[in-house]
Amino acid sequence: MDKKKGVDDTEPGPAPSRPVDRFGFIKTEHSNSPEGILKSRSTHEHEREERRIRKWRKMIGVGGSDWKHYVRRKPHVVKRRIRKGIPDCLRGLVWQLISGSRDLLLMNPGVYETLVIYETSSSELEIIRDISRTFPSHIFFQQRHGPGQRSLYNVLKAYSVYDRDVGYVQGMGFIAGLLLLYMSEEDAFWLIVALLKGAVHSPMEGLYQAGLPLVQQYLCQFEKLVTEHMPKLGQHFQDEMINPSMYASQWFITVFSYSFPFHLTLRVWDVFLYEGIKVVFQVGLALLRFCHDDLVNLPFEQLLHSLRNFPEEATDPDTLLPLAFSFKVSSRLVELDKEYRKKLEGPSASSSSKRFQPLKSRVMSRASSHVSSSPNVSKK
Amino acid sequence: MARRAAAWEQGGDEYDYLFKIVLIGDSGVGKSNLLSRFTKNTFSLDSKSTIGVEFATRTIEVEGKTIKAQIWDTAGQERYRAITSAYYRGAVGALLVYDVTKGATFDNVKRWLKELRDHADSNIVIMLIGNKMDLKHLRSVAQEDAASFAEREGLSFIETSALDATNVDRAFQTVLGEIYRIISKKALSTDDSGAGAVKEGQSIQVSAGDSSSVSSRCCSF
Ligand SMILES: Nc1nc2c(ncn2[C@@H]2O[C@H](COP(=O)(O)OP(=O)(O)OP(=O)(O)O)[C@@H](O)[C@H]2O)c(=O)[nH]1
Ligand SMILES: [Mg+2]
Numbered sequence: 001m002d003k004k005k006g007v008d009d010t011e012p013g014p015a016p017s018r019p020v021d022r023f024g025f026i027k028t029e030h031s032n033s034p035e036g037i038l039k040s041r042s043t044h045e046h047e048r049e050e051r052r053i054r055k056w057r058k059m060i061g062v063g064g065s066d067w068k069h070y071v072r073r074k075p076h077v078v079k080r081r082i083r084k085g086i087p088d089c090l091r092g093l094v095w096q097l098i099s100g101s102r103d104l105l106l107m108n109p110g111v112y113e114t115l116v117i118y119e120t121s122s123s124e125l126e127i128i129r130d131i132s133r134t135f136p137s138h139i140f141f142q143q144r145h146g147p148g149q150r151s152l153y154n155v156l157k158a159y160s161v162y163d164r165d166v167g168y169v170q171g172m173g174f175i176a177g178l179l180l181l182y183m184s185e186e187d188a189f190w191l192i193v194a195l196l197k198g199a200v201h202s203p204m205e206g207l208y209q210a211g212l213p214l215v216q217q218y219l220c221q222f223e224k225l226v227t228e229h230m231p232k233l234g235q236h237f238q239d240e241m242i243n244p245s246m247y248a249s250q251w252f253i254t255v256f257s258y259s260f261p262f263h264l265t266l267r268v269w270d271v272f273l274y275e276g277i278k279v280v281f282q283v284g285l286a287l288l289r290f291c292h293d294d295l296v297n298l299p300f301e302q303l304l305h306s307l308r309n310f311p312e313e314a315t316d317p318d319t320l321l322p323l324a325f326s327f328k329v330s331s332r333l334v335e336l337d338k339e340y341r342k343k344l345e346g347p348s349a350s351s352s353s354k355r356f357q358p359l360k361s362r363v364m365s366r367a368s369s370h371v372s373s374s375p376n377v378s379k380k
Numbered sequence: 381m382a383r384r385a386a387a388w389e390q391g392g393d394e395y396d397y398l399f400k401i402v403l404i405g406d407s408g409v410g411k412s413n414l415l416s417r418f419t420k421n422t423f424s425l426d427s428k429s430t431i432g433v434e435f436a437t438r439t440i441e442v443e444g445k446t447i448k449a450q451i452w453d454t455a456g457q458e459r460y461r462a463i464t465s466a467y468y469r470g471a472v473g474a475l476l477v478y479d480v481t482k483g484a485t486f487d488n489v490k491r492w493l494k495e496l497r498d499h500a501d502s503n504i505v506i507m508l509i510g511n512k513m514d515l516k517h518l519r520s521v522a523q524e525d526a527a528s529f530a531e532r533e534g535l536s537f538i539e540t541s542a543l544d545a546t547n548v549d550r551a552f553q554t555v556l557g558e559i560y561r562i563i564s565k566k567a568l569s570t571d572d573s574g575a576g577a578v579k580e581g582q583s584i585q586v587s588a589g590d591s592s593s594v595s596s597r598c599c600s601f
Contacts, residue, residue, distance in 0.1 A: 130407075136427075136428070169457065210459060212463060
């Protein structure tokens with residue numbers, strides 16, 4: 001790391017006196033988190049929240065011991081509760097439970113440490129360059145070379161070694177950063193592994209592999225869904241030559257963690273980790289639906305502007321998420337996925353449905369075996 | 381500057397020409413900040429890396445004509461070319477940016493030129509930009525080297541600072557002016573409006589259509 005001095009370094013250090021919101025983001029005049037959320041909660045609300053936490057604690061058991069049992073018995077209760085939002089104080093733990101990352105961690109003791117300490121990655125410089133550009137307004141990540149930035153670096157470097165096909169891709173930092181606000185480095189690392197290698201849902205490494213194949217696929221599917229659910233808007237997009245890569249790439253690549261209000265990001269992640277990528281489509285559709293009547297009247301430039309700057313009302317999770325869940329997309333997504341694959345592979349290949357069976361055991365053993373054998377060599 | 385804001389807010393699309401421009405170059409060289417300096421007169425020390433593409437416009441006068449620049453800012457990381465290269469198509473101008481304090485970003489300029497040759501229209505106007513010239517004590521690419529390279533490759537060249545705004549307007553103005561002169565000459569000689577990206581008058585639809593290559597690429601199943 002060059003210890004050069006430059007304008008880059010002249011920013012004032014972290015000023016502890018600067019006011020932060022309840023998530024630790026430094027407040028600006030028009031802060032990311034609307035004040036509505038911060039407004040003093042009534043005692044009634046407070047009690048309700050307490051009750052909710054107690055329920056959750058019971059569901060999880062000590063250190064997560066009852067979780068699996070509970071999920072097996074009452075998956076719908078779990079789903080409903082998660083959609084209402086995981087209590088913030090339990091979020092880190094629950095995320096690890098629902099993503100399957102806990103199991104990966106337990107199956108691979110010491111692996112993370114090895115990756116961090118002994119391995120070098122060709123992406124190191126790229127990662128360093130982006131560290132201060134990831135959640136720059138959060139106190140945890142603000143301080144140059146502080147604990148937040150160091151953890152972020154470690155996790156990203158470890159992953160880039162663990163999976164050399166993926167390496168480091170811009171956007172991963174936002175995911176790692178988000179996770180690090182709720183769990184340790186090692187836990188965050190395994191959660192990323194769980195997501196990208198597909199511990200519970202279908203693997204998402206294609207979001208970051210060369211050619212960004214999964215980004216292309218998701219954007220395509222999203223475009224189809226828009227047309228099917230909002231024909232008028234779909235037509236308008238077509239007339240104005242707007243396509244999803246102009247506004248939705250980052251929705252998928254960072255799972256809404258790049259430029260949306262943080263409290264929305266968290267609620268999306270609660271559902272995303274439990275139900276899978278489908279919620280990103282649903283939230284995307286909900287955003288469009290919410291602004292539909294404005295969008296259909298806007299010409300190209302304003303349209304694009306609006307698609308990148310949704311009004312605050314649109315990003316309130318308690319409005320947006322119910323709207324999102326009203327879009328039934330699961331089965332259609334599976335169909336679209338098949339069509340897309342067929343199209344890509346041509347008529348010959350057809351045995352590609354593997355990615356659609358998130359066989360936990362299969363994927364986990366693959367992930368763990370290639371770690372334990374040699375962390376240096378990723379698959380192939 | 382009032383004009384900048386006004387053009388956007390009214391959506392008042394009064395311009396003679398609309399030019400589609402792309403900003404390319406390695407990650408971290410300052411593309412997004414050049415764009416925000418030019419279109420909003422803002423700069424940020426810790427700006428997020430661009431994921432995919434961003435978009436902004438500004439209208440300026442060139443030789444008495446009103447020219448609207450429709451600028452696509454792309455993610456610099458190599459992996460993102462899968463998405464961003466589609467945006468080169470139909471662009472009439474490209475600002476190819478490197479960082480004067482990072483030799484590697486200048487070395488990569490050749491690769492970016494190849495990218496443009498592979499994906500952009502052959503008559504695209506390219507300007508080489510050495511950004512961050514304010515960091516004098518960190519400079520690692522000599523101005524003369526870049527200038528002679530640019531000359532060999534037939535590119536215009538300028539050094540800028542998005543931070544203190546030096547030459548930012550001039551860079552954009554130069555490119556837009558160059559495009560304008562080529563277009564107007566062409567229009568005279570062939571009576572054809574030249575590159576597909578450029579139309580006179582109320583042409584926002586058509587011009588937005590320059591991104592058609594982007595939309596058609598995707599879903600056709
Ligand atoms: N000193 C100085 N710093 C600059 C200048 N322009 C940009 N920067 C800084 O360089 C870093 C990267 O700037 P960006 O504009 O985000 O770079 P980019 O080329 O858009 O990067 P990608 O989006 O990742 O491709 C930021 O920290 C900026 O503050 C400049 O002219 N002078
Ligand atoms: Mg950028």
